[in-house]
Amino acid sequence: MASKTSDETVDLPGFFADLVRCETRLYNALTGRLRDRHGIITSQFEALRYLRDHPGARVADLATEFAIGIGATSKVVDRLERQGWTVRQPNPSDRRSSLLSLTDDGSRLVDAAERTFADGVVELLRGTLDDSSAPAVAQAISKLRAALERDQTGMPTG
Numbered sequence: 422m423a424s425k426t427s428d429e430t431v432d433l434p435g436f437f438a439d440l441v442r443c444e445t446r447l448y449n450a451l452t453g454r455l456r457d458r459h460g461i462i463t464s465q466f467e468a469l470r471y472l473r474d475h476p477g478a479r480v481a482d483l484a485t486e487f488a489i490g491i492g493a494t495s496k497v498v499d500r501l502e503r504q505g506w507t508v509r510q511p512n513p514s515d516r517r518s519s520l521l522s523l524t525d526d527g528s529r530l531v532d533a534a535e536r537t538f539a540d541g542v543v544e545l546l547r548g549t550l551d552d553s554s555a556p557a558v559a560q561a562i563s564k565l566r567a568a569l570e571r572d573q574t575g576m577p578t579g
Contacts, residue, residue, distance in 0.1 A: 447545055454541045459534045466538055468497055469506060469523065469531040477520045479512065490577040506530060 452463045461469075464487075471486055472478055484494040498521060501507040506527030509519035523531065550558055569575060 450545055451538060451541050454537055455534055458537050466534050468501060469527055472507060472521050472523050473531050476522055479518045488575055
């Protein structure tokens with residue numbers, strides 16, 4: 422573990438390293454489960470879940486939600502479309518963009534993968550975050566995310 426704390430100080434560079442390494446390991450572990458059981462990876466699951474929960478979203482909406490570039494997001498949507506899980510429909514309000522929706526296959530896939538994802542998160546975090554520490558950790562991460570999003574920190578420029 423990289424970060425060390427004392428009663429009064431936190432090694433913030435170490436905390437950053439821990440946070441990033443935890444995210445990477447959790448993401449990879451969830452990808453393994455989703456791939457084995459449903460033939461998708463975590464980023465595809467997250468995009469499908471977002472589209473399920475936000476019908477009529479645009480590529481730009483996905484890019485903003487996941488803080489990735491429009492080009493990369495468009496490639497993700499292209500792959501989902503090739504698999505038959507999403508469709509693009511003309512946006513009546515803006516000819517330059519499309520509205521995205523799930524196909525029936527995409528809806529079934531994300532619904533089936535939801536349990537695998539949720540069970541995986543619980544299993545991966547169980548025993549590490551107990552009932553007393555989980556709320557504080559969740560609140561701190563949520564507060565950090567809210568501040569970064571409010572200030573649009575870390576948004577891609579292209």
